Amino acid sequence: MPRYWLLKSEPAMFAFDDLWKAPKRTTYWDGVRNYQARNFMRDDMQVGDLAFFYHSSVDPAGIAGIVKIVKAGYPDWTAFEKGHEHYDEKSDPKNPTWVMVDVQAVEPLPEFVTLETLRGVKGLDGLELLRKGSRLSVQPVSAAHFAIIAKAGKAKTTG
DNA sequence: GCCAACGTTGGC
DNA sequence: GCCAACGTTGGC
Numbered sequence: 343m344p345r346y347w348l349l350k351s352e353p354a355m356f357a358f359d360d361l362w363k364a365p366k367r368t369t370y371w372d373g374v375r376n377y378q379a380r381n382f383m384r385d386d387m388q389v390g391d392l393a394f395f396y397h398s399s400v401d402p403a404g405i406a407g408i409v410k411i412v413k414a415g416y417p418d419w420t421a422f423e424k425g426h427e428h429y430d431e432k433s434d435p436k437n438p439t440w441v442m443v444d445v446q447a448v449e450p451l452p453e454f455v456t457l458e459t460l461r462g463v464k465g466l467d468g469l470e471l472l473r474k475g476s477r478l479s480v481q482p483v484s485a486a487h488f489a490i491i492a493k494a495g496k497a498k499t500t501g
Numbered sequence: 502g503c504c505a506a507c508g509t510t511g512g513c
Numbered sequence: 514g515c516c517a518a519c520g521t522t523g524g525c
Contacts, residue, residue: 350511376520399511457512475518477510 345386346488347393348471349409349445350479358395358406358450367447368412372420373428375440379480384415384441386482393445394483394491396471404456405495413444451495465490 349371351357361369374380391411397403417438420428433439457471466472470481483491 352511378520401513403512477512477519479510 343485345388345391346483346485347382347387347391347411348396348405348481348483349393350396350398352399353397353406354400357397358447361395361409361445361447362407362450364447368444370413370442370444372418372442374418374442374480375428375430376479379478380439380441382480382482383443387411387415387443389414392448392488394488395447398479402454402456402458404454404459405451405491406454407450408448408492409445410448411443412446415441415443418442451492452497453495455491455495459494460491463490463494 353359356369361367371383374383389411393409393411394405395407395409396405417435418428418433418440420426420442421430421433421438421440422435423429430439460466460469461472466487469483469487470476470478
């Protein structure tokens with residue numbers, strides 16, 4: 343059974359649309375520099391897992407699309423590149439501190455699901471994103487929550 | 502090991 | 514731009 347996740351990105355840096363236009367609609371998810379988020383990627387994320395692509399620090403914030411994990415955790419090499427935005431001198435290439443995964447865009451949500459919308463959706467009690475003070479950039483999402491949110495992102499139909 | 506200071510995240 | 518919340522650092 344696949345697990346489900348939510349990945350945050352600032353669209354000014356990298357938006358779902360950028361991933362959609364990328365070769366094979368695939369990229370490496372670098373720059374996670376939080377241990378809890380790192381542990382999720384390193385220990386629990388597996389090929390075939392699905393994740394929401396969440397746009398943070400933008401108005402409105404919300405979920406733009408769905409991605410699939412296509413490569414499980416491996417060393418985040420951007421931590422080794424001096425001058426790189428995500429360089430971390432304390433990460434030893436022989437014993438890397440940080441981890442990245444590869445993700446592939448699956449589909450955009452027909453309707454962008456804003457954070458405000460999510461707060462009004464029933465059945466999302468316990469969703470990490472909605473927890474006060476939550477700022478984890480990699481979060482687990484239950485299968486039930488994933489289904490509810492995906493449904494909320496489907497285009498409204500008449501009749 | 503405690504905890505104050507500091508830096509970052511991210512919604513508003 | 515503000516600031517609450519939270520993670521990390523470093524003195525002790």
